[in-house]
Amino acid sequence: MASQPKKLMKIFFMPMDGVGHINACVGMAQALAKRGHQIYFLTNPMFAGSYSKHGFQEFVLQSDVKKQMLAGNGENNDKKAHPIKAFAPMLQKMRENGMLSGKTPFEKIKIFDPNEEEEVDLMAKIYEEMKEVHPKIVELIEQEKPDLIIVDHFLVPPCIAYGKTPWAFLFSGNPIFILDHPELPPISSGYPTNDRTHWDEFREKFSKGFPAAIRYRQNMLNKDFGYPDVPSNQFLFQSPYLNIYGYPEELDYTDLITLPETYVRLDAFCRDSPESFELPTEFKAKIKPGDKLIYVSMGSMGSIDVDLMKRLVAELVKSPHKYIFSMGPAHDQYELADNMWGEGFLPQTKLLPLVDLVITHGGNNTVTETFSFGKPMIVLPLFGDQYDNAQRITEKGYGNRMNGYLFKEGELCQMIDKMLDDKEMQQRCLAAAKRLSATNSKEKACEKIEQIVEQLSSK
Missing domain, CATH: 3.40.50.2000 (Glycogen Phosphorylase B;)
Known part of the structure; x- marks a missing residue:
């Protein structure tokens, strides 16, 4: 029988726009809610309702950036349109610039320049929206006094990153992004772990692209609200308290490196879906x-x-x-x-x-x-x-x-x-699924999250 938490917490979740980010956070939130914790999601109008349908409360953060995206897509006139359609212009640009193409990962590395138009389409809009809603986030934290804030986002609101409330960074992608270890292949390369032939070349070029763009925008956001610059080698803004990722043990990179103490791994975030399904x-x-x-x-x-x-x-x-x-x-x-x-x-x-x-x-x-x-x-x-x-x-x-x-x-x-x-592959997959169902890693992750927050609150 799983141990019960000593204290029931009020937890804020702040996922980035995107189906994958939302689903991962919902999966983690469902596990915490089953243990009695009170869950709130910070969302924008575009994805409002994505969390309430799972029984969670929502705080909708209004911004002119999202209003313009919705208006430009005709979303206000089409209530049935999926939120991802508001990103259609950006996705079209990804097709035009070769991101959605048969090019190699190395060819797809984009050298982001904050002054270039392509960078404006992605990171600048994320920055502009975050800057606009930041005062509301400060207000909500002061008003609701959460015990923990869980963020899955490229940019972390400075009031969270440097605030007094314990916060966790949740990463809903492949963990190589947050592990970023010299013993692992470069991020987004798809290179094998046992062949380092092109690792250095890829890593050097990648470091000048997306990580530099994120760092630039994070520093702009920090400066806007009187916070210090992030370290010059930082990619994603990780938490000093707790960093969570979902990846099966069979695929994870722990056969190559040892995880830092602040990391919590679970096999998968898998959310429970309220929809019923039957083939037509x-x-x-x-x-x-x-x-x-x-x-x-x-x-x-x-x-x-x-x-x-x-x-x-x-x-x-x-x-x-x-x-x-x-x-x-x-x-x-x-x-x-x-x-x-x-x-x-x-x-x-x-x-x-x-x-x-x-x-x-x-x-x-x-x-x-x-x-x-x-x-x-x-x-x-x-x-x-x-x-x-x-x-x-x-x-x-x-x-x-x-x-x-x-x-x-x-x-x-x-x-x-x-x-x-391939019967051998099929059996290997089934054996992994059987282990996943027996280990209950999500429950264990919840317990570790509770322990860390309890330790922090007792200091």
């Missing part, structure tokens, strides 16, 4: 005995690349298997074939038990949730930590990786058949 009768009738069912999810950002989704449909229509597509926000811009069924957005954790294999972009939530259900993966990474997930899954024997933009006709179908025939 018409599609279910097409599934014959012996047929294999495969789930395809390229994430909310990858699936907005309609050309990529059409490419996958054109390849998989030649396969004898049946496919479930998470079609994404552009679901009305392409059609599925007869051996497929899908919708714009699906309750992923409900359908994963039904399938035999998963084709994914390699986002951390999909990877860890798929792993939790013991399903092999084919990872078609697009950018960022997806490359690191793809490589780790491949080298640990739980799936394979492929370039979704460059595979030749028939290659993806051949890989699918090969993996469906």
Whole structure:
């Protein structure tokens, strides 16, 4: 029986805009709520309701930045539109500049310059919004007096980072981002752990890109409110108290390095979804005995690349298997074939038990949730930590990786058949899922979080 907390806490969560960040934080929040803690989410109007549907209270932080994004997308006139559609201009630019393409991870490193237009589209808007809502965050902390604040964000509000309330940094991606250790491959490289041939070159170029842009904007934010600059080698603003990440032990990098004392690892953030799910009768009738069912999810950002989704449909229509597509926000811009069924957005954790294999972009939530259900993966990474997930899954024997933009006709179908025939890989995946269900790492993570906050409050 799990131990019960000595003190029930009031906990603030502050996730960054993005389905993966939201789902990870909800999963962690659900585990803490089951132990009696009171959960509040700080959100913006774009994602308001994403947390209340799970039973959590919300504080909506209004900003002119988000109002402009919503207005520019026609969101005010289309209540059914998914929030990710407000990011359509940015995603279109990612297609144009090659981020959503078959280029290598090295070619996709963007040398961010705060004066360049491309940087303005991402980090500047995050900074502008954070600056605008910062006074409201200060007010809420003073008013509600939370016992703990959990942040999953590129920029950490200075009032939290330097405040008196204990705070935790939650990272919802591949842990290599926050471990950032010389014994590990460079962040976003997708390089193998046993070959250091190009590590130094990649690491040097990457350090001048995204980390420099984040550091620049964090320092601007700190200066705005009278706080000091961050260290010159800092990437993500980690907590001196507690840093949390979700990654299965089988894939984790603890075989190569030792975790710092302030780190808490759990196998997966997997949230409980309130939606019910059942395959439509018409599609279910097409599934014959012996047929294999495969789930395809390229994430909310990858699936907005309609050309990529059409490419996958054109390849998989030649396969004898049946496919479930998470079609994404552009679901009305392409059609599925007869051996497929899908919708714009699906309750992923409900359908994963039904399938035999998963084709994914390699986002951390999909990877860890798929792993939790013991399903092999084919990872078609697009950018960022997806490359690191793809490589780790491949080298640990739980799936394979492929370039979704460059595979030749028939290659993806051949890989699918090969993996469906690989009994050893399937057993390895099932054994990992069995261990995950028995170890209850999320409960243990909650206990460690409680212990650390209790120790801090007693000082």
